[in-house]
Amino acid sequence: MKKIIKNAFALLLLVLAFGAQAQSQSKLEQDLQDLRTWMSRKASQGDSITRAEWPTIKQEFRARTQSLEQGTGKMTEQSKQEYSELKTRYRQWETDNEERYGQPLNRETASDWERKLAGTRNIDKLKSSQIRETYTRFMENVRGLRHDWSLRDWDYAEHVYLLLNDRKQQVLDQMSNSDKMKVAALQVEFNTLRKSRDAKDLYNSMREQR
Template sequence: MKQLIWAGVLAAGALLTACDSTPRERQDMVKEEARKLDTAVDEAAAKLRVAGRRAARFDSVSKSRSRQPLDKAAETAFTNELLGTYAAIETLTPATIEPAFVQFMQQVRARRKQWTQRDWDYATSISRRLNAQFRNIRLDIKGRDELHIRALQTEFTALETGRDVKDLGEAVKQP
């Protein structure tokens, strides 16, 4: 109720102010406010152009990086670090695939904050290999293990996407 009263008071005040000015004065005030809006719009457009260029540059660098082949030795080392005893992905069985995913995600969670985008490329490669092995033996995996693996796959995708979004946001903000 108080809000309605204040709105009425403000509207009445605006009408009284309009009565105390000439049409030319009101026209000048409108022109000045339009200039202020134009300036604000121009500044916002300039910021958007800069952010767009930075986003495009980030995307270009990201695509260029992803086209570079992964170093096999580094990938093997990364696989050993993340999977430990489960590093021989292609030999994982229905009994060992779920613990391999658990090991993988434990390591991803522990290390992800220090990773560069290239580290994520290696982790994504390992994830793809795990997923391929999962598809190969899926029909022999227990239902509860399959559900757990699917949850871990989803978590990995969410973490990776979150990192991409964070990096893009930082790239757009950079001076």
């Protein structure tokens, strides 16, 4: 009788251990799937990621992989391989972006770009009646100059664009509806041109890898 009880107890411990292992694997599989989805979503953003977002993205990756790093030994071989591939892809992506986002904009150069694209170094002092005209000038310059821009040049153009956006928000209540609509159209155009550059760079990168 004692032997039966002992065997039953051992079996119960085995079942509990198996259940805990299965639950642990299930959690790791979910974490892996979440990481896969997160990386796919970030990769699809291309160069639309802003400098301010970059530190947060790196922190998110560390947080999302913490449990996976601790539970690697409990993963299936297939999951281990996928996780290794995801980490390799991320490291390459981070290396590529760190060179760009890790370097702060030069203050003097940024000021020159403000003058070149917006016609002023005092964007933060623009009146509501000047916003539409300044956005229009900005986009005219972007259209004319963008063909020769590097990714770094686009960083400075985006810097000017964000300054304009900030000032527009500050005086939005004082702007006419027609000015608001015109500025919104120009904002869409800027983002479209930026994304077209992203697509071009991606295409060229794929060609170089063939």
